[in-house]
Structures are given as structure tokens and as C-alpha cells.
Amino acid sequence: MAEPHDRPTPARLEVWGVTGLPEVGRADDVAGMIAEAVAAQGDALADRDVVVVTQKIVSKAEGAMVEVDPTDPRGHHAVVEAESVRVLRRRGDLAITETRHGFVCANAGVDLSNVEAGWAAVLPDDPDRSARRLRDGLRARTGAEVGVVVSDTFGRPWRRGLTDVAIGSAGLAALVDLRGSTDSLGRELHATEVALVDELAGAAELVMGKADRVPVAVVRGGPDWWFRRGGVRKELVRPPGEDLFR
Amino acid sequence: MAEPHDRPTPARLEVWGVTGLPEVGRADDVAGMIAEAVAAQGDALADRDVVVVTQKIVSKAEGAMVEVDPTDPRGHHAVVEAESVRVLRRRGDLAITETRHGFVCANAGVDLSNVEAGWAAVLPDDPDRSARRLRDGLRARTGAEVGVVVSDTFGRPWRRGLTDVAIGSAGLAALVDLRGSTDSLGRELHATEVALVDELAGAAELVMGKADRVPVAVVRGGPDWWFRRGGVRKELVRPPGEDLFR
Numbered sequence: 001m002a003e004p005h006d007r008p009t010p011a012r013l014e015v016w017g018v019t020g021l022p023e024v025g026r027a028d029d030v031a032g033m034i035a036e037a038v039a040a041q042g043d044a045l046a047d048r049d050v051v052v053v054t055q056k057i058v059s060k061a062e063g064a065m066v067e068v069d070p071t072d073p074r075g076h077h078a079v080v081e082a083e084s085v086r087v088l089r090r091r092g093d094l095a096i097t098e099t100r101h102g103f104v105c106a107n108a109g110v111d112l113s114n115v116e117a118g119w120a121a122v123l124p125d126d127p128d129r130s131a132r133r134l135r136d137g138l139r140a141r142t143g144a145e146v147g148v149v150v151s152d153t154f155g156r157p158w159r160r161g162l163t164d165v166a167i168g169s170a171g172l173a174a175l176v177d178l179r180g181s182t183d184s185l186g187r188e189l190h191a192t193e194v195a196l197v198d199e200l201a202g203a204a205e206l207v208m209g210k211a212d213r214v215p216v217a218v219v220r221g222g223p224d225w226w227f228r229r230g231g232v233r234k235e236l237v238r239p240p241g242e243d244l245f246r
Numbered sequence: 247m248a249e250p251h252d253r254p255t256p257a258r259l260e261v262w263g264v265t266g267l268p269e270v271g272r273a274d275d276v277a278g279m280i281a282e283a284v285a286a287q288g289d290a291l292a293d294r295d296v297v298v299v300t301q302k303i304v305s306k307a308e309g310a311m312v313e314v315d316p317t318d319p320r321g322h323h324a325v326v327e328a329e330s331v332r333v334l335r336r337r338g339d340l341a342i343t344e345t346r347h348g349f350v351c352a353n354a355g356v357d358l359s360n361v362e363a364g365w366a367a368v369l370p371d372d373p374d375r376s377a378r379r380l381r382d383g384l385r386a387r388t389g390a391e392v393g394v395v396v397s398d399t400f401g402r403p404w405r406r407g408l409t410d411v412a413i414g415s416a417g418l419a420a421l422v423d424l425r426g427s428t429d430s431l432g433r434e435l436h437a438t439e440v441a442l443v444d445e446l447a448g449a450a451e452l453v454m455g456k457a458d459r460v461p462v463a464v465v466r467g468g469p470d471w472w473f474r475r476g477g478v479r480k481e482l483v484r485p486p487g488e489d490l491f492r
Contacts, residue, residue, distance in 0.1 A: 009263055009455035016258040089490040096490060104404040113438075153438070156402055157491035158350040160484045161421045161441030163448070165405070175407045178455075192359075192399070194451065195407030202409070203449035205440065206468075209255035209424075222452075238406045244335040244342060245403035245491060 010223045017207040018216040024057040026065075031137025034216055045144040048227055050219040051134070052204035055152040055167055056114055057215045058130045059121040068112070068120045076112065079120050083108035088246065099123060102237035103167060104246070105154045124150065127168025128231035135170040147172035147227055151201035157245070164205035166197035166232050173197075173228050174235035195236060196226060256469045263453040264462040270303040272311075277383025280462055291390040294473055296465040297380070298450035301398040301413055302360055303461045304376045305367040314358070314366045322358065325366050329354035334492065345369060348483035349413060350492070351400045370396065373414025374477035381416040393418035393473055397447035403491070410451035412443035412478050419443075419474050420481035441482060442472060 021037045024030060030053070038045055045051065059065065066082075068075040077093075084097035088104060097108045101123065109123040124130045131148040138146050150168035155161075166174065178192035204217035240246050267283045270276060276299070284291055291297065305311065312328075314321040323339075330343035334350060343354045347369065355369040370376045377394040384392050396414035401407075412420065424438040450463035486492050 009453050009460055011453070012260060012262040013449075013452060014258060014260055015449070017255055091490060102404075153440075158348075158484055158489060159411070159441065159444070160482050160488075161439045161444065163441050163444050193407045194399075195405065195409050196452075198405070198407065198409050199448035199452050202445035203259075203261070203452065206259060206442075206445050206449065206465075207255050207257070214255055219452075236406050238404055242406075243404060244337060 010221050013203075013219055013221040015203050015207050015217060015219050017214040018218060019214055021057075021213065021216060023213075024060045024215075026061065026063040028061050029137070030057060030061045031134055031141050035138065035141040037216070038218070045138060045142045045146055045218070046220070047145045048147070048220075048222055048224070049144060050147040050149060050172065050200055050222055050226075051138060052149040052151050052201055052217045052219065053134060054164075054208070054215040055109070055123060055127070055150055056111065056121055058124050058127070058134075058150050058168075060115075062124050062130065064122050064124050065115070065119050066110075066122055067118060070117055076107075076110065076120065079110050079122065080107045083110055083122050098246070101127070101167070101233060102239075103154075105152070109152055109167075123152070123167060126233075128170065128233050129168070131168040131170035131231070145171070145227070147200075147222070149197050149200050149204070151204060153205070163198075164201040164208075166195075166201045166236065169197040169230060169232050171227055172200075172230055173226055174230045174232050176226075197232060197236070256467050259449075259465055259467040261449050261453050261463060261465050263460040264464060265460055267303075267459065267462060269459075270306045270461075272307065272309040274307050275383070276303060276307045277380055277387050281384065281387040283462070284464070291384060291388045291392055291464070292466070293391045294393070294466075294468055294470070295390060296393040296395060296418065296446055296468055296472070297384060298395040298397050298447055298463045298465065299380060300410075300454070300461040301355070301369060301373070301396055302357065302367055304370050304373070304380075304396050304414075306361075308370050308376065310368050310370050311361070311365050312356075312368055313364060316363055322353075322356065322366065325356050325368065326353045329356055329368050344492070347373070347413070347479060348485075349400075351398070355398055355413075369398070369413060372479075374416065374479050375414070377414040377416035377477070391417070391473070393446075393468070395443050395446050395450070397450060399451070409444075410447040410454075412441075412447045412482065415443045415476060415478050417473055418446075418476055419472055420476045420478050422472075443478060443482070 086098040089096040135148040332344040335342040381394045
């Protein structure tokens with residue numbers, strides 16, 4: 001799916017958080033909210049902007065919420081089980097599980113923070129579809145052909161700390177294939193497929209911050225070749241048969 | 247090591263590649279080269295810029311290079327063995343190994359691309375020290391108090407594609423602790439230590455590109471609280487005892 005890359009790197013990127021968004025609820029028009037918040041910042045979305053949106057507000061807008069009895073410690077656990085197709089590791093309250101989308105993450109991505117007490121946000125049913133809808137909505141609202149990333153915060157083995165990665169994307173190369181390119185000494189590069197949408201999600205996190213209500217960021221300045229049809233599930237989720245750690 | 251975070255997110259970041267750097271060789275003054283290249287772009291480093299430098303040029307400048315017989319397919323393999331303290335998985339030519347620094351990555355980070363035939367670049371002996379030296383050199387050259395990240399390109403389990411991560415850093419919080427903060431609904435956040443330097447490395451990769459000779463990037467606009475003493479090895483390398491996948 002990834003295409004060989006022989007195109008120049010972008011000269012300069014700007015990354016900024018979209019502030020002033022209202023709390024998102026079920027069936028809210030997130031595209032409209034984003035367009036208005038950007039306008040209130042004195043800006044407007046443009047072609048080839050990348051709009052990064054956290055999973056949390058996508059899940060809220062889509063109603064991907066599950067009731068959890070806050071007095072029952074097993075309540076959260078039961079939701080995690082229901083959202084998982086496989087448990088890879090477990091330690092105390094933490095389970096590293098595989099979701100039906102093929103993501104491997106802590107507690108199947110089920111999240112109690114920034115959610116009303118008694119509820120948990122679960123991952124959107126099809127985050128690539130969520131991204132496509134948001135992209136369509138932003139085009140309808142603003143006329144701009146943007147790329148969209150739905151991001152979530154995942155841990156990883158071997159390294160401490162979390163980074164934001166893409167769980168869905170639209171209008172973007174999820175994976176950029178540098179194979180077939182030559183290095184600066186003219187030799188062919190091997191095994192250099194870069195996870196573009198993950199790096200975009202991480203860059204966006206830098207202007208978001210978990211505690212602040214900045215669930216949307218814009219990355220401006222990307223080159224033409226970033227933008228094509230693509231998605232996370234087809235390009236980035238590693239099939240178990242390819243995987244050395246499952 | 248990470249400190250609780252109750253400070254605002256940056257409003258806007260700029261990320262740009264430092265172009266026009268000459269090929270780096272052993273004992274070259276990389277700080278001087280970067281300062282000159284930035285000046286040739288009509289800019290100058292400023293306090294609180296983050297300078298991201300790829301491992302490759304750091305290894306070249308430090309002479310972290312090993313001879314490999316290009317006619318012997320076991321030559322590369324022998325270098326990988328020598329650079330590894332443990333092999334986690336092996337498939338064909340690919341070995342996922344742990345380096346003496348505690349990094350888990352493909353082929354111990356030994357790299358044949360963008361290196362003269364007959365040589366392999368290995369990871370710097372102490373990438374945090376490399377970062378500190380570069381930071382000191384940039385201060386001496388420019389007067390600017392910058393943060394420095396030494397980046398490398400790593401794969402990861404479960405997801406296809408590579409992203410750039412930090413193998414060394416100086417003058418930056420490698421890990422930002424959001425625990426102790428409250429979410430936007432006033433509840434305490436758990437387990438949200440963000441790997442700041444990894445997200446910076448990934449953001450920088452967006453303007454680098456492997457095939458192009460842009461081994462240095464600058465991230466401008468970071469807030470004061472990003473900048474403190476810190477390093478990757480102490481903060482980001484997960485001790486085996488904490489790790490569920492080793």
C-alpha cells in the first residue's frame with residue numbers, strides 16, 4: 001500500500017492546538033465545532049492541513065461509551081474484557097490486550113479519564129471510518145481538503161512513557177515507503193517504511209497535553225505526497241503472522 | 247525523575263530541517279556545522295529551541311564505526327552480535343536485540359545505509375553524553391540554551407512502520423509526568439507519563455526524510471517546562487524487571 005518515496009521533505013511545519021472547543025457529546029457535529037474553533041482563533045483550515053483529533057472526542061461524539069459501575073472495581077475490568085479479543089500480558093490492574101481492530105494496548109484503550117463518572121470511553125468501532133467522516137465533514141464545512149488522524153495514547157514495550165499514535169486516518173499515507181529510494185551515497189535503502197500518521201499524532205500531542213482541553217491540533221506545511229487515500233487498519237496494523245511479539 | 251505537570255501546552259510549534267550540512271566525518275565539529283548551516287538558512291538558534299540530530303551523524307563524528315567485509319554476509323551479523331547483550335527474537339536476517347544501553351531494536355541499531363561501503367555505523371557509546379556535548383558545543387557557538395535530542399529510527403511490535411525515537415537527550419525532560427494533574431472534569435489522571443523526547447524525535451523526522459541529507463531539525467516554540475536536566479537512559483529505558491515483554 002505504501003508507495004516508494006522520491007519526493008522532497010517539507011521545509012517547515014507548523015503545529016498548533018485548536019483551543020476553545022466545547023465539551024463534545026453524543027451526535028455532536030465535531031467537524032462544525034472544529035471549523036468554528038479554528039475560525040475563533042483567527043485562522044481557517046486549508047488544503048493539505050492535517051487535523052489530528054483525539055480518540056476521546058470521537059468516541060464521545062459517536063456514543064462509543066459504556067456504563068461502568070464506579071463502586072465495582074470489576075466493572076472496568078469487564079469492559080476491558082469485552083473490548084479485547086486476546087490478552088497478551090496481565091499485571092495487577094493492567095492488561096495488555098489486542099482489540100478487535102488489531103491494536104495492542106493497555107486495557108483495550110478503555111478510558112475513564114475525561115469522561116463522566118459512571119462511564120468509560122471505548123475505541124470507535126472503525127477509527128478509519130471516523131477519520132473519513134470527519135474529513136468529509138470538514139470539507140463540507142470549510143471547502144478544505146485536509147488529512148485527518150484520530151489519535152490515542154499508547155504505551156510500548158521496552159521504553160517508559162506514552163506517545164500518541166494514530167488509530168485511524170483518512171486522506172493520508174499512513175505508511176510512507178522509502179524502499180526503492182537511495183541513500184545520500186546512492187545505495188538502496190531497505191526496510192524504511194515510516195509510520196507517517198504515528199509521527200503526526202505524536203507531533204500533535206506536543207501541543208495538546210492531557211490535562212488541558214485541547215483535543216484537536218493542526219499540522220500545516222505537509223508536502224503533496226503525504227496526501228492520498230489510506231488508513232491505519234490496512235497499512236499500520238501488523239498482522240499477527242508478521243509479528244514477532246504476539 | 248519526571249515531574250508533575252501543571253503547566254500550559256505550547257501554543258504553536260515550528261519544525262524545520264537544517265539543510266546544507268556537509269557530510270560529517272570523524273572528529274568533526276558537529277555543533278559548529280549546525281550553527282553555520284542554520285546561519286546560512288538566515289536563522290539562528292535561540293534559547294529553548296530543540297535541536298534533533300540523527301544518530302548517524304553523531305556516530306560518524308564520534309567514530310562509532312566498525313569495519314564490515316562487504317563480501318561476507320556474516321560480517322554484518324558479527325557486528326550485530328558484538329553490539330548486543332541479548333537477542334529477543336530472530337527471523338532471517340533480522341534480529342531484535344537489546345543493546346548495552348538497554349535499547350531494544352532491530353540489529354542493535356547497526357546501520358549500513360548512508361555509510362561508506364565496508365563500514366557500519368553503531369550506536370554512540372553514551373548517547374545522552376553525546377547530546378550533552380552537542381548542547382555545550384551549541385551554547386559555546388551560539389550562546390543559545392537549547393535542548394538536544396539524538397534520534398534513531400526504530401520499529402516496534404504490533405504496528406508496521408518505523409518511527410524516530412530518542413536514544414539520547416540533554417537539557418530536556420525526557421519524560422513528562424502528567425500524574426497528579428487532574429483531567430478537565432477535575433479527576434486525577436493516572437499513568438500518563440508522556441515520552442516528550444520521543445515525540446520530538448518523531449516530529450523532527452517529518453522534516454528529515456531518510457533519503458535526503460537532512461540529519462538535523464529544529465523544533466521551536468516549546469514551553470519553559472520542557473527544559474531541565476534529563477536523559478533518555480535514566481528516564482526512558484525501561485528496566486527489564488518493569489517490562490512485560492522481555
